[in-house]
Amino acid sequence: MSVPADVLIIGAGPAGLSAALAAANDGAHVVLLDDNPLPGGQIWRDGVQAKIPAQARQLRDAVDNHASIQRHAGTRVVARAGASALLVEDAERGWLISYRALILCTGARELLLPFPGWTLPGVTGAGGLQALIKGGLPVAGERIVVAGSGPLLLASAGTAKHNGAQVVRIAEQAALGAVAAFALQLPRWPHKLLQSFSLFDPRYRSGTRIIAALGTDRLEGVRLQRGNSVEELECDRLACGFGLIANVQLAQALGCALGNNAVQVDAWQATSVSGIYAAGECTGFGGSELALVEGCIAGHVAAGNRQAAQRLWPGRRRWQRFADALNEHFVLDPALKHLAEPDTLLCRCEDVPYAAVAAHTSWREAKLATRCGMGACQARICGAATQYLFDWQPVAPRPPFGPTRIDTLMQLEGSTQSGH
Template sequence: MNEYADLLIIGAGPAGMAAALAAAPSGARIVMLDDNPLPGGQIWRDGPQANVPDQARRLRERLQSCSNIRHHAGTRVIASPGPKQLLVEDDEDGWLISYDKLILCTGARELLLPFPGWTLPGVTGAGGLQALIKAGVPVQGERVVIAGSGPLLLASAATAKKYGAQVQRIAEQASRTAVAGFAAQLPRWPAKWLQSFSLFDRHYRTATHVLAALGTDRLEGVRLQQQGKIVELECDRLACGFGLIPNIQLGQALGYAIEGQALAVDAWQASNRADHYAAGECTGFGGSELALVEGAIAGHAAVGDLEAARQLWPHRARWQGFAKALNQAFALDPQLKSLARFDTLVCRCEDVPYAALAGHTDWREAKLASRCGMGACQGRVCGGAVQHLFGWQPSAPRPPFSPARIETLMCLDDTPPA
């Protein structure tokens, strides 16, 4: 099966949804791909215990009402066999999609930094804990510690408490001064300011970070450095996330330029490649509000409605201000680079410890010598960690970008020669 799209959108989170809706009035044939069952991305994730906001429901209804938008759920990009062509796969089939314009809205993932005990059962990411709870994992009565950096810690704690968990501590690595300075700016964004009151928790501690997860066969406790003192707490779950990093792997493979850790775009959300755009957190973390307006700008620009895109620039600038304040306040303390010991695993898939990486000069050299990043996650976890620890930029992935069936790969035989 082959398919054609005037506009192909990869990712159906806030940015992807907004891009599709902005472009829809043009009458273009729009195809959206996402690996989740329903639009909404990670922030509006569904599940038996998920409480999807009204805003997400309204956007879904609008998407369903547009006859020129086709949404492929549970679908992954496997390869890019030719210019403006992707090989994709869902749970039943694999097929080729050709396109005229492309918008990447691939979002972000948690930065997980290695520390002693981080691979014990019971240790997850902060966002990972939210996802597990929404999927129906029971936490009633469990003692939970949440550590790392950023507002996601408070959101994760609120979700855990809602479903009966006992939150023992929220350990924020940023200083009290930094957090207070950020809080003082929140009235510039009234909705965020009001939300902050609902997320307040008396167990929140600044200048506090995890040192080790304790236990043998599973998590039994956590050791923290809390405002200069060592503290140990018994717990059943430790949720630890050090902010978000953009998902740029597909963009790298397609030849997008990289700026810092994100895909580089101009004022129209256009990349260095003609007819290729990007929006949302793959271009830098800034929250759902920024993702929505960036997606709308990209959608308008991709179908040639530049005036509609331009009118959204002030709105984008407002939320870029929020993103800048957020990222400055919760910048990671350099001492977090020393959490891992020599025997601490950095690459869980291939059992590669910190000691096997410390003597190398770049990602490629370390990968060839240790197999770091060559396991099932293809460097999605350890890649962010080594970038933070050593400053190495992970190389662009090679196809297949995700595990694929042989039948799907055989679709490449249908690709016309270049």
Template sequence: MTHYADLLIIGAGPAGISAALAAARSGARIVLLDDNPLPGGQIWRDGPAAHLPRQARNLRQRLDACSNIRIHSATRVIASNGPKQLLVEDPEHGWLISYDKLILCTGARELLLPFPGWTLPGVTGAGGLQALIKGGLPVHGETLVIAGSGPLLLASAASAKQHGAQVLRIAEQASRRAVAGFTAQLPRWPAKLLQSLRLFDPQYRTASHVLAALGSDRLEGVRLQQQGKIVELPCQRLACGFGLIPNIQLGQALDCAIEGQAIAVDAWQACSRADHYAAGECTGFGGSELALVEGAIAGHAAVDERQAAQQLWPRRARWQGFAKALNTAFALDPQLKALAQPDTLVCRCEDVPYAALTEHHDWRSAKLATRCGMGACQGRVCGGAVQHLFDWPAAAPRPPFSPARIETLLCLDEQPAP
């Protein structure tokens, strides 16, 4: 069976929710797909130990009140089936959905860089630790070290402390001067200044980064380079995150132009392909405030409400200024490319070490020779790592984009949309 939407939105994080609500007043038939159980994306991820902010609860209530918005949760895009038609799957079945307009709000994922010991049990991403805690992971009484780059480190530390963990160190790779320069600009965005004051932690150290996770069968400690000195700390958990990578795979599959590591958009949030838009972190990382306004602009533009969209341009410009300051301050130091040793695994799924990749010149060559990126995660972890380590451009995905049931794939035999 083939379903139809006037406007199909992929991703129900802040950008996707905002796009759907902006377009809803037009009366268009809107379908919102997301692979999480409930709308909110990673930033407003639900779970037994999650405490959603009032803004997230209000947006969910507004979605529920719109009769022309249909939400498909726990649903993934499996393949493209010709012009303006996608194959999707939820836990029960797969189906084809055709659309007139589409907005990509596919968000971003955490950049994980390989270093000795990073595959030990007890080592996670910084955002991954937050998600685990929201999902009910008990951390009460545990000792933690958090390392990497960006404000997510402080947010992850705050979540851990709220649930009874002891945070021994927050190691930020950016220099003290860069972080101080960024902090000095925060009065331009008072809400962010207040948030930074609430998240401040006395264990925060700049110009510091992880060198190795220590242990045999499980994490026992961490070795850090801290402001020019080598420091070792015993701990039970290590959370490392080096920023975010836009999720552009579906945009690539739909032949949308890519600029840098993000989906390229114009002032209306329109992609290079007609009737396709993108908003939020898949167009570049800038925080939930920027994602919300970009989503609203895309939603209005997709239903031809150009004046309403244009009225939001000044607000977007304001938050784009924050994004630029953030990304400049927390740009990764080139020395982080030297963290991996020859025997350090880069692809955990297929046990591919760093040394096996150095002789290759691109992602395709490495995959063919080593199976790097061909495991269960389909390159979602190691793909970002090799992009950073070797400056390889991201390869366009091949369908199926996610593991799928045979019954779902058989839907592709149906007549594609005209």
């Protein structure tokens, strides 16, 4: 059975929530899907130890209480079902949703790069540690090192400290000059300036990168390099992330053009495919403020209210400037491409070492020869790593986009016969 929607939105983070409310307020019937149990995306992730900003709670409540918005949690897209319908599935059933307009708000994930010891128990992504703590992971009394690049390091360290952890080092790979240049621009965005003061930590070191995680059965310490000096620190956890990578797989599968490894959109947040829009981190990284305004623009346009959308352009320009500054000053050092040793695992799911993957010239060739990317994460980690390490471009995923029940897939046959 196909459930029609005027506007179908994939992803209930800041962009998806704001898009849903904007479209619904313009009179559209909105269906909002997200594969997480609670709305908010990664940046507003809820949990037993999470402190959700008031703005996030207000937006979520407004969406949940709006008569024209139907939200489905724990629901993911399985396949395309014709020109304007998707096959989706939750824990209990699969069904078809047809739409007049589609907005992709699929967000981003952490870029994790391989280095010796990165698969030891106790090593996570920087955002991953945040998510675990918000979900209830006890870290009180633990010694934590946070390493990688970008403001997420400070946010992750802040969450850990707030929950009783001892942060022994925050290692930012960007040079001191780049970090200082970014900090000097923060007064243009007063809220961000205040936020930086609250997250400041005297254990923060710029121009410092991870060399190795140390330990046998689990993490015992880390080795860091700063200039020509190397230091080793004992720790219980390492949170390591090298920025974000846009979740573009669904957009690729739907035929949307990409640019700079993100979904390409115009001034109306429209993709290259008619009737499909995109907003938030899947179109580039700029934080929740940019995602919110982009979502509003996309929601208004999808509902046919271009006048309301255009009024939001100045706000988008303001936060796009912040995004541009962020991306300019936290560019990854090319030395990070050489962290892995030949025997360092690159694909953790299938135990494929770096040397085995590096021997090939394309992602497809490496995947066929080594099973890299064919494990449980379906290349979400190793595929992104090879994109950075070797400049390999990922291919568009083929349906089904993940493990799916047979009875869900059988609905595709029915949709073909009925003309969807």
